[in-house]
Amino acid sequence: xxxxxxxxxxxxxxxxxxxxxxxxxxxxxxxxxxxxxxxxxxxxxxxxxxxxxxxxxxxxxxxxxxxxxxxxxxxxxxxxxxxxxxxxxxxxxxxxxxxxxxxxxxxxxxxxxxxxxxxxxxxxxxxxxxxxxxxxxxxxxxxxxxxxxxxxxxxxxxxxxxxxxxxxxxxxxxxxxxxxxxxxxxxxxxxxxxxxxxxxxxxxxxxxxxxxxxxxxxxxxxxxxxxxxxxxxxxxxxxxxxxxxxxxxxxx
Numbered sequence: 001x002x003x004x005x006x007x008x009x010x011x012x013x014x015x016x017x018x019x020x021x022x023x024x025x026x027x028x029x030x031x032x033x034x035x036x037x038x039x040x041x042x043x044x045x046x047x048x049x050x051x052x053x054x055x056x057x058x059x060x061x062x063x064x065x066x067x068x069x070x071x072x073x074x075x076x077x078x079x080x081x082x083x084x085x086x087x088x089x090x091x092x093x094x095x096x097x098x099x100x101x102x103x104x105x106x107x108x109x110x111x112x113x114x115x116x117x118x119x120x121x122x123x124x125x126x127x128x129x130x131x132x133x134x135x136x137x138x139x140x141x142x143x144x145x146x147x148x149x150x151x152x153x154x155x156x157x158x159x160x161x162x163x164x165x166x167x168x169x170x171x172x173x174x175x176x177x178x179x180x181x182x183x184x185x186x187x188x189x190x191x192x193x194x195x196x197x198x199x200x201x202x203x204x205x206x207x208x209x210x211x212x213x214x215x216x217x218x219x220x221x222x223x224x225x226x227x228x229x230x231x232x233x234x235x236x237x238x239x240x241x242x243x244x245x246x247x248x249x250x251x252x
Contacts, residue, residue: 153185
């Protein structure tokens with residue numbers, strides 16, 4: 001699930017779960033995620049995604065045209081860390097978080113890793129992923145259907161855990177707890193990558209898909225709370241102007 005956030009309206013989603021747009025008619029929360037009722041927050045998001053078409057364009061909130069740019073940027077970023085030798089990340093197994101129909105798995109992770117696991121809250125998307133991935137689906141070992149707030153990665157299983165356009169669907173505390181569990185799921189020299197929209201200031205709620213878009217400083221503070229270190233940071237370039245800035249953070 002991804003949702004791209006754009007400035008043109010609320011909830012233009014991020015790829016895989018929503019590409020974000022900087023809405024002109026949402027309020028900013030400077031004190032935290034602003035979630036008052038966790039049960040409602042998560043159930044509204046699940047209901048939203050059940051109504052989304054299981055296609056690349058659906059995963060990207062109508063921004064399917066940016067998929068190639070997104071994948072190219074992700075590949076250049078990730079390949080900096082992969083390889084043999086001291087400090088390099090292996091290519092055994094990757095985890096695609098908020099995987100949707102497997103757009104990132106198909107275009108980014110399967111070409112670079114031997115096997116991939118997918119986790120997403122929407123069963124229809126995971127069912128479609130098996131079709132969308134085609135013959136390459138035989139290298140997917142697990143399809144986990146649950147929200148990231150409840151997902152526990154297997155200890156020391158993954159070389160890379162890829163988390164794209166989905167952290168806005170977690171409360172601050174649940175994001176910190178999830179990142180801590182991800183740290184335990186990494187193999188030696190493993191890497192967690194967050195790729196997501198960032199707000200210009202504060203926290204911007206999206207009532208359409210029940211998510212939030214956080215400023216970069218807050219994302220970094222939550223990473224620190226999780227006991228992780230940012231080893232590399234880049235802004236994704238060449239996206240349409242109306243989309244909130246997208247940053248990639250490599251964590252260990």
